[in-house]
Amino acid sequence: MQPFAGLVKCADCGSSLNVSYDKKHGRYTGFSCWVYKNYGKERCTSHAIGWKTLNQLVLEDIRRNAIIARTNTGEYMDMLIAAKTEKKKTETDRCRRELKKVDKRIAELSKILTKLYEDAALEKISEERYQAMAPGYEREQVVLKEKREELTTEIAHSEEIYENIEAFLPVIWKYTNITELTPHILNELIEKIVVHEKVVAEDGSKSQQVDIHYKFIGCVNWKREPASYETIEAAVLQEHQTLSEQTA
């Protein structure tokens, strides 16, 4: 079975990409949209991509994630959290602090309203005075309860992302040094690979977007190319050499 079976999808029609096989040389050659192949250009476009190209792209992406995750775990986690929540961890912390304040004020308001109600009931304050004061506190209470709802949803969302990232790290860490993709590696790491149609720029240069969706964390769209990647890679290689020298 080819390692990518069932994983590679067409970005436009969502069907799986068909894999072509060169019997003579006994190797896979490329992928193209299944719908296009079977129903033609009325239904989709080819979305063709070479086997080697896709293989190399995925291999490099896995290694890049693995190396950065291993050598710079904190920054890697921050990057993922920021990419997934579009907010930094500091903002989640701010939400937590705000939630605390909101909870405190809700408790205060509840006390105030009870006291007011009791005072009115015991005729310590007039009905008029009660009517003048209570609605304002009640409105504040409603607004704060809505705010509370928003904050807890946001915190829960960040926590879920955080847990997923923590589950993903030990899996990706293992793959800093892989040189080829196996069905096992792909199955463990990859949810799906979405291939877009090639785009030809005005100057004739071609580009093709491939979105690699990982298990747990989804698609990692690197907003910035990690500049230190090559340095990090060199450091990892160095580290491995040192390790094997020590064990030898």
Ligand SMILES: [Zn+2]
């Ligand atoms: Zn298609």
